[in-house]
Amino acid sequence: MTDRYVVFGNPVAHSLSPDLHNYFAKNYAQDLIYDRVLIPEGCFESIAKEQFNSGLKGCNITVPCKLDAYKFADTLSPYAKACGAVNTLKLQSDGQIFGDNTDGRGLCDDFDRIGIDLFDKRILIIGAGGAARGIILPIYERHPKSITVVNRNKDRALELKKIFDYLEVKEFSELTAEYDLIINATSASLNGLLPPLPDEVLKSSLAVYDLMYKKDGQTVFTLKAQSLGVKHCFDGLGMLLGQAALSFDLWRGIKPDLQKTYLYFAKRLGRNA
Ligand code: ATR
Numbered sequence: 031m032t033d034r035y036v037v038f039g040n041p042v043a044h045s046l047s048p049d050l051h052n053y054f055a056k057n058y059a060q061d062l063i064y065d066r067v068l069i070p071e072g073c074f075e076s077i078a079k080e081q082f083n084s085g086l087k088g089c090n091i092t093v094p095c096k097l098d099a100y101k102f103a104d105t106l107s108p109y110a111k112a113c114g115a116v117n118t119l120k121l122q123s124d125g126q127i128f129g130d131n132t133d134g135r136g137l138c139d140d141f142d143r144i145g146i147d148l149f150d151k152r153i154l155i156i157g158a159g160g161a162a163r164g165i166i167l168p169i170y171e172r173h174p175k176s177i178t179v180v181n182r183n184k185d186r187a188l189e190l191k192k193i194f195d196y197l198e199v200k201e202f203s204e205l206t207a208e209y210d211l212i213i214n215a216t217s218a219s220l221n222g223l224l225p226p227l228p229d230e231v232l233k234s235s236l237a238v239y240d241l242m243y244k245k246d247g248q249t250v251f252t253l254k255a256q257s258l259g260v261k262h263c264f265d266g267l268g269m270l271l272g273q274a275a276l277s278f279d280l281w282r283g284i285k286p287d288l289q290k291t292y293l294y295f296a297k298r299l300g301r302n303a
Contacts (some may be wrong), residue, residue, distance in 0.1 A: 033062040034085060034283065035052040038078065038099070038210050039092030042066045047090050050274040053294065054286045062087075062282075074098035082127065085247070088120040088281045090274070096160070103129025111194070112167040115160055119276040124127060130280055133161075134168035136273030137241070138297045141172075143268055143288045146237055148172035152208055154235075156225045157215035158186035161241050165215060166194050179205075180205060181216075182226070200228050207234035213253075219249040237262035243270060267299070268292055 043066065052066040068078055074095050081089070091099040096115035100106070103116055104126040116129035128263045141148060142155075151174045155162050158181035166214040169177060178198040187199045205228060212235045215227050215246040219242040233239070238255040243266040252263040271291045279285040296302075 032292050033087045034062045034089050035062060036067045037090040038067050038069050040094050042244055045092055051278060054278045058135050058284045060282055069095050073152050075102055078102055082121055091117050099129060103127050108187060109167060113164045117247055118279055118280055131164060132276035133274040134165040136276055137269040138168045138273040140268030144264060145269040148174045149176045151210040153177045154209040154212045155215050157181055158190050162176060162215035163190060205231045207231050210236045212238045214251045219251050222250050224250055224254055224291060233258040235260055239264045241266040241269060245299050
């Protein structure tokens, strides 16, 4: 019988998840269908219940429902607990709903794909919202030398430090040119804006990664870094594919090849890959 999966969110029409999972299903000969389901405000629990009762095997969850999914799950992975948010639900054979968050591990899988080794590196994360929170634990598990968080609103960064006590928290004005990798986890690029990071800091980084992605692979942040001479600049397409591959693995026990997936979608988006 064909298994059914969906992505829940609002809006959801733009979500690439159906394209990604249909691609995985085709490549790995999995008999499944994957749809989009729009969740009106306040309706997550009732719709998710109804869907699982009518045979849904699992789902992805996008904005603004990740906290609702966290509350809905019967059991949670350590990553979901650390994030306080769930992006993947799975109906287990015992009838329980398992909640995971694959965003941060998807990012780390993309680091592997592009050859960024975090071991003993000094990492700077810009931003202290949900996107930043979601990547901290998987990055820490790669044993970097240090993880520093900088945010316009310092109190939000200090809140993160309460959860992850190993973080260093700084103001933009206190930053010095000492980072191997700078990750932009703000939503600034979505609005074509740059976080107020001093040029000397950005310039000295060996690599930069923007969690946001743009069709052509260039965000304002990666463009700025490039213009300052940073050689290795990446947007978040690989992370998006990486988190989807991990959801697929959770549901189907097959982990899609990330580089092959990246080449396929980069081409579809018209990138030079
Ligand atoms: P998300 O879940 O995507 O992380 P969020 O919780 O709204 O979304 O957080 C957005 C993050 O982007 C925050 O860290 C925000 O900084 P503040 O907490 O100081 O608001 C950051 N951000 C958004 N626009 C920014 C900008 N133009 N410059 C710097 N930081 C920005």
